[in-house]
Amino acid sequence: MIKQSILVTVDSIVFTISKGSLQILLIKRSVAPFKWEWSLPGWFVLESETLQEAAYRDLAEETNVKNIYLEQLYTFSEVKRDPRGRAISCAYIALMSRENMSPKAWSDVSETTFCDIKKLPKLAFDHKKIVDYAIQRLKRKIEYTNVAQYILPKKFTLRQLQDVYETVLDQTIDVRNFRKKIDKIWLVKATWDKEIGVQYRPAKLYTFVNKNIEIVEVL
Amino acid sequence: MIKQSILVTVDSIVFTISKGSLQILLIKRSVAPFKWEWSLPGWFVLESETLQEAAYRDLAEETNVKNIYLEQLYTFSEVKRDPRGRAISCAYIALMSRENMSPKAWSDVSETTFCDIKKLPKLAFDHKKIVDYAIQRLKRKIEYTNVAQYILPKKFTLRQLQDVYETVLDQTIDVRNFRKKIDKIWLVKATWDKEIGVQYRPAKLYTFVNKNIEIVEVL
DNA sequence: CTAATAGTGTCTCTGAGACACTATCTA
DNA sequence: TAGATAGTGTCTCAGAGACACTATTAG
Numbered sequence: 001m002i003k004q005s006i007l008v009t010v011d012s013i014v015f016t017i018s019k020g021s022l023q024i025l026l027i028k029r030s031v032a033p034f035k036w037e038w039s040l041p042g043w044f045v046l047e048s049e050t051l052q053e054a055a056y057r058d059l060a061e062e063t064n065v066k067n068i069y070l071e072q073l074y075t076f077s078e079v080k081r082d083p084r085g086r087a088i089s090c091a092y093i094a095l096m097s098r099e100n101m102s103p104k105a106w107s108d109v110s111e112t113t114f115c116d117i118k119k120l121p122k123l124a125f126d127h128k129k130i131v132d133y134a135i136q137r138l139k140r141k142i143e144y145t146n147v148a149q150y151i152l153p154k155k156f157t158l159r160q161l162q163d164v165y166e167t168v169l170d171q172t173i174d175v176r177n178f179r180k181k182i183d184k185i186w187l188v189k190a191t192w193d194k195e196i197g198v199q200y201r202p203a204k205l206y207t208f209v210n211k212n213i214e215i216v217e218v219l
Numbered sequence: 220m221i222k223q224s225i226l227v228t229v230d231s232i233v234f235t236i237s238k239g240s241l242q243i244l245l246i247k248r249s250v251a252p253f254k255w256e257w258s259l260p261g262w263f264v265l266e267s268e269t270l271q272e273a274a275y276r277d278l279a280e281e282t283n284v285k286n287i288y289l290e291q292l293y294t295f296s297e298v299k300r301d302p303r304g305r306a307i308s309c310a311y312i313a314l315m316s317r318e319n320m321s322p323k324a325w326s327d328v329s330e331t332t333f334c335d336i337k338k339l340p341k342l343a344f345d346h347k348k349i350v351d352y353a354i355q356r357l358k359r360k361i362e363y364t365n366v367a368q369y370i371l372p373k374k375f376t377l378r379q380l381q382d383v384y385e386t387v388l389d390q391t392i393d394v395r396n397f398r399k400k401i402d403k404i405w406l407v408k409a410t411w412d413k414e415i416g417v418q419y420r421p422a423k424l425y426t427f428v429n430k431n432i433e434i435v436e437v438l
Numbered sequence: 439c440t441a442a443t444a445g446t447g448t449c450t451c452t453g454a455g456a457c458a459c460t461a462t463c464t465a
Numbered sequence: 466t467a468g469a470t471a472g473t474g475t476c477t478c479a480g481a482g483a484c485a486c487t488a489t490t491a492g
Contacts, residue, residue: 002263008225008307044221047305051296075294075309077270086266088227090294090307159444176446177482184480194490200442201490378471395473396455403453413463419469420463445488452481461472 007087010055011042011127013073013134014065014094017151017167021116024131026123027062028111033083034124040131041112042089055092063112068096069150071213073134081126091130093138095150142168143219146187149208157195157203158182165219173219185216226306229274230261230346232292232353233284233313236370236386240335243350245342246281247330252302253343259350260331261308274311282331287315288369290432292353300345310349312357314369361387362438365406368427376414376422377401384438392438404435 014025026038041062045054052070059065073091081087098114115121117135120128142148148164162178182188188206195202233244245257260281264273271289278284292310300306317333334340336354339347361367367383381397401407407425414421 002226004226004263004266006225006227006264006266007221007223008227044223045225045296047223047225048298050298051294051307072293074291075270077264077309079267079269088270088309090296157444174482174484175444176484179445180447181481198443199491201444201488203444376471393455393457394471395457398472399474400454417470418464420461420471422471440492441490443488443490446486448484450481450483452479454477454479456477457475459473461470463470464468465466 008045009042009087009089010045010051011040011089012055012059012092012094013131016096016098017164018098020167022167023114023116026113026115037124038121039124040127051090068094070094073137093134097153099153139169144215144217145213146216155191155205155207159203226304227264228261228306228308229264229270230259230308231274231278231311231313232259232350235315235317236383237317239386241386242333242335245332245334256343257340258343259346270309287313289313292356295345312353316370316372318372358388363436364432365435374410374424374426378422
């Protein structure tokens with residue numbers, strides 16, 4: 001009926017926060033093209049799976065990252081974007097808490113690393129463009145939804161929550177105004193637990209009220 | 220290197236406003252599958268074009284609609300969404316001014332029509348789901364960007380602008396508050412022209428200050 | 439008792455929303 | 466001059482943002 005041969009791939013931008021910086025997961029490619037260069041995790045889609053399933057599967061296979069939040073970002077389709085032939089790539093944003101994963105989890109894979117978005121190396125394919133777009137989307141989305149929860153562990157302090165906002169938006173926020181706002185919109189609720197193992201007054205731990213993504217004007 | 224056979228298509232949701240209702244462009248299919256049923260305009264992507272180019276080309280071929288605003292919505296990839304085989308569809312939102320096109324422009328095509336989104340017939344494939352998502356996106360986007368301009372002719376009255384917001388958001392807005400807001404955000408500027416051919420006090424005509432899409436909190 | 443972070447309240451100013459009348463044009 | 470829509474100002478209240486001190490805990 002129609003003769004068409006376009007390859008379909010997925011690429012994931014896995015965001016996390018560590019040591020006050022916003023980071024993404026990169027892989028050093030062990031195959032051509034762009035062999036030994038850094039790229040986003042991503043691979044071909046199987047005929048038997050949806051794009052999102054492909055992104056999940058690939059992340060698990062390539063980096064052992066599982067059970068994280070995934071959302072479709074954009075489908076990139078420049079004709080010459082892949083030297084292997086005509087290929088489009090559907091990009092997914094993933095958010096994860098750094099605590100969710102021990103560093104050894106991906107130690108058997110050739111080379112993967114989290115990289116500060118302000119210190120990115122040269123990337124393969126059109127991945128630089130994809131990353132830039134992903135950062136832009138994340139910045140907007142964290143302001144009007146409750147996605148911040150996917151970057152945090154289940155229980156967290158208000159300071160940690162504020163750190164997520166400050167790091168993603170790359171700006172400082174007044175502590176009192178931030179807490180007033182968070183309080184009013186019923187984003188989180190206090191648990192009876194407190195931080196442990198710190199050498200100063202421990203902070204209360206909170207959890208998100210709504211586990212599903214919803215539209216909330218946070219800032 | 221990899222054996223993969225996934226068909227890639229584009230579908231467009233062409234929005235316009237007429238007689239106080241938000242409408243989308245539908246086509247009565249003249250080929251199987253879903254022959255004689257209503258569907259969104261859309262077709263297979265060529266190997267030599269980007270997804271957006273495919274959407275433009277298909278709209279021109281199927282409906283003679285040209286030179287309109289297009290933006291990528293989402294890529295739908297349910298495994299069984301197309302009875303012809305594994306196919307993913309990248310959906311595009313299009314916005315157009317009804318004045319841009321004379322009704323005869325698509326009279327030679329088998330059957331196309333603008334349909335009130337509140338009176339949609341049953342649609343082929345997963346097009347109902349796609350349309351629902353498109354409406355949701357349009358409602359949000361019109362509030363925080365200047366995309367409304369693409370639904371209007373180059374010169375328009377403030378009343379027409381307000382009609383766009385009221386129709387898309389499906390709610391009434393106070394005239395005075397609306398104008399105060401529009402005034403403050405420098406969204407539009409007055410021209411020296413006035414409405415003609417009306418049987419009452421003619422309104423001033425305005426144009427948008429910024430032709431490119433930009434983030435502006437309108438409402 | 440010291441060091442370190444947690445946690446809280448007030449004031450000002452801007453903007454959102456409710457609300458009704460006058461101005462201007464055509465026929 | 467009548468009919469119809471264009472066009473405009475004020476008040477109230479809520480929320481954003483600036484700003485500094487006290488509370489609690491570990492060691």
